Amino acid sequence: MSQSAVVQAIATYGPISRASVAKLTGLSKQTISEIVGNLEVDGWVRTVGQTEGHVGRRAVVYEISPDAATVASVDLGGTKVRVALCDLTGCVLAERTEPTEQSGGLNVVEQVSRMVRATSTDSEYGELKFVVVGVPGVPDATTGAIHMAPNISDIDQIDLANELNQRMGVEVLVENDVNLAALGEHWMDNRTDADDLVFVSVGTGIGAGIVVDGKLMRGVSGAAGEIGFLPFGADPFEAESLKTGALERVSATEAIVGQYRDLSGNTLSVPAIFEAANAGDADATTTLDNVALQIARASASIIAILDPSLIVMGGSIGAREELMQRVTRFLGQCFPRTVSIQPSKLGAHAALAGGASIALSHLHMSLFAEGQKGAEIRVPPPAFETFKAGVS
Template sequence: MTLDRAPAMIARQASTRLVIEQVLRGGPISRAEIARGTGLSKQTISEVMRELERGGWVREEGQVQGAVGRSAVTYAIRPDAAFVLGIDLGGTKLHLALADLHGQIVAEIVEPTQHAGGAAVIEQIGRLADTLVEKVGIARDRVRSAVMGSPGIVDPRSGAIMIAPNVPGLDTFDVRAALRARLGIDVAIENDVNLAAVGEHWCGGSKDARSFAFVALGTGIGLGIFADGRLLRGARGAAGEISYLPLGGDPYDARGHRVGTLEMAVGSAAMLGRYVALGGSDKLTVREIFDRLDEDAAGRAVMDEVARIVATAILAIHSIIDPEVVVMGGNVGARPELVRCIAAHLGRCMAEPVRIESSRLGGRATLIGAIAGAIDQVHQAVFGIGAGTGLRAPPDLAMAAAS
């Protein structure tokens, strides 16, 4: 490109970004509405829309009646212009979904996570991705991006995933590079709780909140933080590792160095140990304990103690980030009985208790967050925009995600 053409190219790229932002935020949208939202001339908008149509990124969606009786064509992003891959890697199960640019899942698959971990998990993800592409019947190059949610945090220097004891071997190699090589597309890795918070912000109960906290409680405990509309990751990606808060036990106890003091007090193992100590059966799971609370005094005592400790943690979170709402997720945290109990304890330790509610997306929050992140990556790669485009989930996506 010659220097005299550079300003024109930069101006066209800027115009394209402005137009596509309007389509993403307000689509279906007419050219007149785009002009009002961007300040661009009708000629520039027409030229940009023609280019986007030729490239297969937008399409005519319908018509809207104008103020003087004339109808105008409306445009929207073509959902099938590209596809993305969402990956939820857990210690016991691996969940993959292929979705279009509207976030609609076109195929998904779940199977137990490879016990061997490490490279075996990378190959398992690749095999399942191949299965989804073949099932939908699309060319592989139409899958443009992938995001994986994983326990632990990604070391920015080595690319290894640290503090993920339930999936062994991920701390010994560059996981992102291995996934990119196997899948042949751009891949991002994010903490699973952070992605669950992204999912909630996209189409869950906290989508209208600028600042909120997502607390996941199950085998362990984690936190996803949205502050002023953006996910907070911290200097090393470790923001939200609340399992290490010095609550519920002695932070100087070396046994807590691996999983954290708070997790030792409220994680599933702690609940089961407390239940047995109160005379309960050692044959029950945490789910089974919650299912029989009405007839089990020991179970109610365990829930109350866990709720009290979690309420203390939420008080600490509230004191730092002042969230509008705290969303409880995870296979234990989202239980309505526990959420009600936590709310009762918050009423005792806060003058104005923060609003607390159960996740609307349940166990699919991380997967939905991964899809949202992958779509955002496509927007960034193709149009130079992302993480602030105001991407809206279709109304039926939230219902589908929660089913």
């Protein structure tokens, strides 16, 4: 069937007539009529009136039926758990946030499944069909355990996707949170010219998510984008660099606080250091310069290897305007080509958006392109403001 193509066209080109879908897809009119008819009977699309003002007969226009089903996107962080319930168009129907269960392990599983259940039955939404969970670690494809996630205890001892699946009875996908953030930014960007992007997150740690050809690059062991281990910043041949990562040792929260303390003798939080720099504190300025220099080098490495069209900076530190400006300046001094660097548009909600985009793609695939090889449905993002409002 070419159901997927039809759904894709309706989803992408908003309210649209069957004749237009025929032109867009290249399929014949009656094929479209039949497919749309079936979709309408099954409740996936619905009519929204008629065209008017044009020459010729009025066309009945269709759109995706937003409430035919829902998906949930979960951002499982070390301190907070966020759950967003989205309809088929990606609009946020309900959201809730809780502090993460610090006892970790199965208790977190219980917490997430309880929150998802509560959110999805808040009122009369469509059936929950898919859940995507973003975690601050590397999901192991075979065992389902989450490696390198020091912020959530015992999360590497259980098969997270499987445990959640059993409790909720819905298909669950677990993905690294930075990867999801990269996808989220890419989704909302919705660019047609180039289909790639690297999301660089600087916060308690430093990491990157890579989108190439609209798809996530994970690497064989799921560790693609672990730029904390780039071999510069600290001496990469010191033992400590093998554990923490040479670059991470000089560019994440702890390193920034430490560096400022070494220079000034005072211990300030990272936001306070930014304040101090803005107020003219020379030590703070030096600290930020040093950090930005390292991040510029990291960006240069990424560009040298991947040649992306865009780098998006995110995380509590990375997205700061003061840092971005410095990074852009330094990058110009150590790399011949210029690449656009932009701050994250979605901020703390990037991973949530990425989860929603994956969930919707998967759902559409399973519904309309069951077992087709090259099929790929790209669900267009909702208006930026709509999404932002839903999760604020």
